[in-house]
Amino acid sequence: MKKIRNPWKEPKNIGEYNCFACSPYNSSGLQLEFWENHDELITKWNPERSYEGWIGVLHGGIQATLLDEIGGWLVMVKLKTAGVTSNMQVSYLKPVKVSKGEVTVKGKLESVEGRIAKISASLYDGDGEECAKAELSYFVFPENIAKARYQYPGIDAFYD
Numbered sequence: 001m002k003k004i005r006n007p008w009k010e011p012k013n014i015g016e017y018n019c020f021a022c023s024p025y026n027s028s029g030l031q032l033e034f035w036e037n038h039d040e041l042i043t044k045w046n047p048e049r050s051y052e053g054w055i056g057v058l059h060g061g062i063q064a065t066l067l068d069e070i071g072g073w074l075v076m077v078k079l080k081t082a083g084v085t086s087n088m089q090v091s092y093l094k095p096v097k098v099s100k101g102e103v104t105v106k107g108k109l110e111s112v113e114g115r116i117a118k119i120s121a122s123l124y125d126g127d128g129e130e131c132a133k134a135e136l137s138y139f140v141f142p143e144n145i146a147k148a149r150y151q152y153p154g155i156d157a158f159y160d
Protein backbone atom coordinates (compact mmCIF):
# COMPACT_ATOMS: atom_id res chain seq x y z
CA MET A 1 0.00 0.00 0.00
CA LYS A 2 1.27 3.42 -0.93
CA LYS A 3 0.71 6.37 1.41
CA ILE A 4 -0.95 9.36 -0.17
CA ARG A 5 0.54 12.69 0.78
CA ASN A 6 -1.83 15.37 2.07
CA PRO A 7 -0.83 18.39 -0.01
CA TRP A 8 -2.63 20.89 2.22
CA LYS A 9 -0.80 19.78 5.38
CA GLU A 10 1.42 22.80 5.58
CA PRO A 11 1.88 25.16 8.52
CA LYS A 12 0.60 28.06 6.41
CA ASN A 13 -2.80 26.33 6.19
CA ILE A 14 -3.41 26.08 9.94
CA GLY A 15 -6.72 27.80 10.62
CA GLU A 16 -7.50 27.81 6.89
CA TYR A 17 -7.74 24.12 6.00
CA ASN A 18 -10.60 22.77 8.12
CA CYS A 19 -12.07 19.80 6.21
CA PHE A 20 -14.03 17.92 8.89
CA ALA A 21 -12.90 14.62 7.46
CA CYS A 22 -9.29 15.12 6.40
CA SER A 23 -7.72 18.21 7.91
CA PRO A 24 -5.06 17.37 10.51
CA TYR A 25 -5.70 20.86 11.91
CA ASN A 26 -9.41 20.35 12.74
CA SER A 27 -9.46 19.16 16.32
CA SER A 28 -13.18 18.34 15.99
CA GLY A 29 -12.65 16.35 12.81
CA LEU A 30 -11.74 12.81 11.80
CA GLN A 31 -8.21 13.68 10.59
CA LEU A 32 -8.20 10.93 7.97
CA GLU A 33 -5.13 9.73 6.11
CA PHE A 34 -5.18 7.80 2.85
CA TRP A 35 -3.41 4.93 1.12
CA GLU A 36 -3.56 3.61 -2.43
CA ASN A 37 -3.65 -0.08 -3.27
CA HIS A 38 -3.86 -0.69 -7.03
CA ASP A 39 -7.29 0.65 -8.08
CA GLU A 40 -8.51 1.21 -4.52
CA LEU A 41 -8.17 4.14 -2.17
CA ILE A 42 -8.20 3.28 1.52
CA THR A 43 -8.57 5.07 4.82
CA LYS A 44 -8.47 3.70 8.35
CA TRP A 45 -9.96 5.40 11.36
CA ASN A 46 -10.26 4.55 15.02
CA PRO A 47 -13.73 5.48 16.33
CA GLU A 48 -14.22 6.75 19.84
CA ARG A 49 -17.39 6.59 21.89
CA SER A 50 -18.08 10.28 21.25
CA TYR A 51 -19.01 9.31 17.67
CA GLU A 52 -21.80 6.95 18.71
CA GLY A 53 -25.47 7.15 17.83
CA TRP A 54 -27.10 4.18 19.50
CA ILE A 55 -25.06 3.03 22.47
CA GLY A 56 -21.92 1.30 21.26
CA VAL A 57 -22.70 1.87 17.56
CA LEU A 58 -20.88 4.30 15.27
CA HIS A 59 -23.29 7.03 14.14
CA GLY A 60 -24.56 6.53 10.58
CA GLY A 61 -23.76 10.12 9.67
CA ILE A 62 -20.12 9.57 10.54
CA GLN A 63 -20.14 6.39 8.45
CA ALA A 64 -21.56 8.41 5.55
CA THR A 65 -18.83 11.00 6.00
CA LEU A 66 -16.15 8.29 5.82
CA LEU A 67 -17.71 6.84 2.67
CA ASP A 68 -18.08 10.27 1.07
CA GLU A 69 -14.55 11.37 1.84
CA ILE A 70 -12.97 8.33 0.24
CA GLY A 71 -14.86 9.36 -2.92
CA GLY A 72 -13.47 12.89 -2.77
CA TRP A 73 -9.89 11.69 -2.45
CA LEU A 74 -10.41 9.01 -5.09
CA VAL A 75 -11.40 11.72 -7.59
CA MET A 76 -8.32 13.75 -6.68
CA VAL A 77 -5.88 10.83 -6.91
CA LYS A 78 -7.34 8.65 -9.67
CA LEU A 79 -9.04 11.26 -11.87
CA LYS A 80 -6.37 13.88 -11.12
CA THR A 81 -8.84 16.70 -10.51
CA ALA A 82 -11.42 17.76 -7.91
CA GLY A 83 -15.15 17.18 -7.64
CA VAL A 84 -18.13 17.54 -5.36
CA THR A 85 -20.55 14.86 -4.25
CA SER A 86 -23.79 15.21 -6.20
CA ASN A 87 -25.48 12.07 -4.94
CA MET A 88 -24.81 9.20 -2.57
CA GLN A 89 -26.80 6.20 -1.49
CA VAL A 90 -25.70 4.44 1.66
CA SER A 91 -26.74 0.95 2.67
CA TYR A 92 -26.21 0.26 6.35
CA LEU A 93 -25.79 -3.51 6.45
CA LYS A 94 -24.69 -4.20 10.03
CA PRO A 95 -24.05 -2.08 13.12
CA VAL A 96 -20.48 -0.83 13.41
CA LYS A 97 -19.54 -1.59 17.00
CA VAL A 98 -17.16 1.06 18.30
CA SER A 99 -15.63 -1.52 20.66
CA LYS A 100 -14.29 -3.46 17.66
CA GLY A 101 -11.82 -0.67 16.99
CA GLU A 102 -10.34 0.60 13.76
CA VAL A 103 -12.62 0.74 10.74
CA THR A 104 -11.39 0.51 7.16
CA VAL A 105 -13.00 2.25 4.21
CA LYS A 106 -12.20 1.36 0.62
CA GLY A 107 -13.31 3.17 -2.53
CA LYS A 108 -13.09 2.32 -6.20
CA LEU A 109 -13.91 4.15 -9.42
CA GLU A 110 -16.67 2.39 -11.35
CA SER A 111 -17.22 4.68 -14.35
CA VAL A 112 -17.04 8.20 -15.69
CA GLU A 113 -19.88 9.50 -17.83
CA GLY A 114 -19.50 13.12 -18.87
CA ARG A 115 -18.92 15.13 -15.70
CA ILE A 116 -20.21 12.36 -13.38
CA ALA A 117 -17.88 9.83 -11.80
CA LYS A 118 -19.52 6.80 -10.22
CA ILE A 119 -17.70 5.46 -7.20
CA SER A 120 -18.38 2.49 -4.96
CA ALA A 121 -17.18 2.43 -1.36
CA SER A 122 -17.40 0.02 1.56
CA LEU A 123 -16.83 0.37 5.27
CA TYR A 124 -15.47 -2.59 7.27
CA ASP A 125 -15.53 -2.87 11.04
CA GLY A 126 -12.63 -3.90 13.26
CA ASP A 127 -13.35 -7.57 12.50
CA GLY A 128 -13.19 -6.93 8.75
CA GLU A 129 -16.96 -7.32 8.26
CA GLU A 130 -18.53 -5.12 5.58
CA CYS A 131 -21.02 -3.04 7.58
CA ALA A 132 -21.93 -0.26 5.16
CA LYS A 133 -21.55 0.45 1.48
CA ALA A 134 -22.25 3.42 -0.74
CA GLU A 135 -22.79 4.27 -4.36
CA LEU A 136 -21.55 7.80 -4.95
CA SER A 137 -21.83 10.22 -7.83
CA TYR A 138 -19.21 12.93 -7.99
CA PHE A 139 -19.52 15.99 -10.22
CA VAL A 140 -16.00 16.28 -11.56
CA PHE A 141 -14.57 19.65 -12.59
CA PRO A 142 -12.03 20.17 -15.36
CA GLU A 143 -8.55 20.34 -13.85
CA ASN A 144 -8.14 24.08 -14.52
CA ILE A 145 -11.39 24.82 -12.63
CA ALA A 146 -10.34 22.47 -9.83
CA LYS A 147 -7.08 24.37 -9.49
CA ALA A 148 -8.68 27.80 -9.64
CA ARG A 149 -11.66 27.19 -7.35
CA TYR A 150 -10.89 24.19 -5.18
CA GLN A 151 -7.19 24.56 -4.41
CA TYR A 152 -6.46 21.36 -6.33
CA PRO A 153 -2.67 21.26 -6.40
CA GLY A 154 -2.09 18.77 -9.25
CA ILE A 155 -1.50 15.06 -8.95
CA ASP A 156 2.25 15.26 -8.22
CA ALA A 157 1.49 16.94 -4.87
CA PHE A 158 -0.12 13.71 -3.60
CA TYR A 159 3.09 11.66 -3.86
CA ASP A 160 6.43 12.03 -2.08
Ligand SMILES: CCCCCCCCCCCC(=O)SCCNC(=O)CCNC(=O)[C@H](O)C(C)(C)COP(=O)(O)OP(=O)(O)OC[C@H]1O[C@@H](n2cnc3c(N)ncnc32)[C@H](O)[C@@H]1OP(=O)(O)O
Pocket: 008, 017, 019, 022, 068, 069, 072, 073, 083, 084, 085, 086, 115, 139, 141, 142, 145, 150, 151
Ligand atom coordinates in the same frame (compact mmCIF):
# COMPACT_ATOMS: atom_id res chain seq x y z
C1 LIG B 1 -8.64 22.54 0.27
C2 LIG B 1 -8.79 21.29 1.06
C3 LIG B 1 -9.50 20.21 0.30
C4 LIG B 1 -9.60 18.97 1.12
C5 LIG B 1 -10.20 17.85 0.33
C6 LIG B 1 -11.64 17.78 0.51
C7 LIG B 1 -12.30 16.54 -0.05
C8 LIG B 1 -13.76 16.85 -0.02
C9 LIG B 1 -14.65 15.71 -0.14
C10 LIG B 1 -15.98 16.13 0.44
C11 LIG B 1 -17.04 16.01 -0.55
C12 LIG B 1 -18.18 16.93 -0.25
O1 LIG B 1 -18.70 16.94 0.82
S1 LIG B 1 -18.68 17.97 -1.47
C13 LIG B 1 -19.89 19.00 -0.72
C14 LIG B 1 -21.28 18.47 -0.95
N1 LIG B 1 -21.67 18.67 -2.33
C15 LIG B 1 -21.96 19.89 -2.80
O2 LIG B 1 -21.91 20.92 -2.13
C16 LIG B 1 -22.43 19.97 -4.23
C17 LIG B 1 -23.67 20.84 -4.36
N2 LIG B 1 -24.22 20.72 -5.70
C18 LIG B 1 -23.77 21.49 -6.71
O3 LIG B 1 -22.90 22.38 -6.54
C19 LIG B 1 -24.37 21.25 -8.06
O4 LIG B 1 -25.57 20.56 -7.93
C20 LIG B 1 -23.42 20.45 -8.98
C21 LIG B 1 -22.11 21.21 -9.20
C22 LIG B 1 -23.11 19.06 -8.44
C23 LIG B 1 -24.09 20.26 -10.34
O5 LIG B 1 -24.64 21.46 -10.78
P1 LIG B 1 -25.20 21.64 -12.26
O6 LIG B 1 -26.09 22.83 -12.25
O7 LIG B 1 -25.78 20.36 -12.72
O8 LIG B 1 -23.91 21.83 -13.11
P2 LIG B 1 -23.41 23.13 -13.89
O9 LIG B 1 -24.10 24.34 -13.39
O10 LIG B 1 -23.47 22.78 -15.32
O11 LIG B 1 -21.86 23.20 -13.43
C24 LIG B 1 -21.51 23.50 -12.12
C25 LIG B 1 -20.36 24.48 -12.15
O12 LIG B 1 -19.22 23.88 -12.83
C26 LIG B 1 -18.84 24.70 -13.91
N3 LIG B 1 -18.41 23.84 -15.05
C27 LIG B 1 -18.95 22.70 -15.42
N4 LIG B 1 -18.31 22.18 -16.50
C28 LIG B 1 -17.34 23.07 -16.82
C29 LIG B 1 -16.33 23.15 -17.85
N5 LIG B 1 -16.17 22.21 -18.76
N6 LIG B 1 -15.49 24.19 -17.82
C30 LIG B 1 -15.62 25.17 -16.91
N7 LIG B 1 -16.56 25.15 -15.93
C31 LIG B 1 -17.42 24.14 -15.89
C32 LIG B 1 -20.08 25.49 -14.30
O13 LIG B 1 -19.73 26.69 -14.94
C33 LIG B 1 -20.70 25.75 -12.95
O14 LIG B 1 -20.01 26.82 -12.34
P3 LIG B 1 -20.80 27.91 -11.45
O15 LIG B 1 -22.01 28.31 -12.22
O16 LIG B 1 -21.12 27.19 -10.17
O17 LIG B 1 -19.80 29.02 -11.26
